Amino acid sequence: MLSKKIEEVLNKQIRIEAESSQVYLAMACWAEVQGFEGVAQFMFAHSDEERMHMLKLVKFVNERGGHAQISELAAPPTEFGSFKNMFETLFNHEVMVSQSINDLVHITLEQRDYATHNFLQWYVAEQIEEEALARNILDKINLIGDDKGGLYLFDNDVKQLVAAGTNAPQ
Numbered sequence: 001m002l003s004k005k006i007e008e009v010l011n012k013q014i015r016i017e018a019e020s021s022q023v024y025l026a027m028a029c030w031a032e033v034q035g036f037e038g039v040a041q042f043m044f045a046h047s048d049e050e051r052m053h054m055l056k057l058v059k060f061v062n063e064r065g066g067h068a069q070i071s072e073l074a075a076p077p078t079e080f081g082s083f084k085n086m087f088e089t090l091f092n093h094e095v096m097v098s099q100s101i102n103d104l105v106h107i108t109l110e111q112r113d114y115a116t117h118n119f120l121q122w123y124v125a126e127q128i129e130e131e132a133l134a135r136n137i138l139d140k141i142n143l144i145g146d147d148k149g150g151l152y153l154f155d156n157d158v159k160q161l162v163a164a165g166t167n168a169p170q
């Protein structure tokens with residue numbers, strides 16, 4: 001059984017995962033309308049992944065005697081300026097999510113909720129991967145800069161990444 005406090009903080013995380021899904025969906029659209037198919041595919045897949053993170057939390061809250069709250073979401077931006085800027089936004093967003101998961105883990109220890117603590121370990125591992133992936137892409141884009149030909153190759157690279165399942169929903 002979840003305490004009120006744990007239910008409340010898990011519901012906050014449900015909202016963060018849902019908003020992450022929206023942000024990446026907006027990034028997918030921005031890339032797609034400019035013809036960057038690889039980056040668009042990557043972002044669509046990432047958006048699905050965040051929705052799956054949200055659903056996993058929803059099921060857990062309901063199974064543990066809480067009530068998952070589906071709330072209104074903040075609208076993400078529609079423009080991202082440049083790919084460098086967009087992937088920086090993505091990386092910073094993931095760092096923010098990791099911080100939020102860390103805070104949650106800390107609260108479960110304070111509350112001695114070891115079941116939720118155990119459940120959250122999956123998210124801790126997932127955030128390590130997501131930060132590494134975002135940093136990896138950011139390194140590549142920093143090498144390319146604004147070079148058009150480089151961006152074309154980068155888009156193809158990202159497409160390979162999606163095809164290889166590196167970013168496939170788990």
Ligand SMILES: [Fe+2]
Nearest residue numbers: 017020050053
């Ligand atoms: Fe997530």
Ligand SMILES: [Fe+2]
Nearest residue numbers: 020094097130
């Ligand atoms: Fe994420």
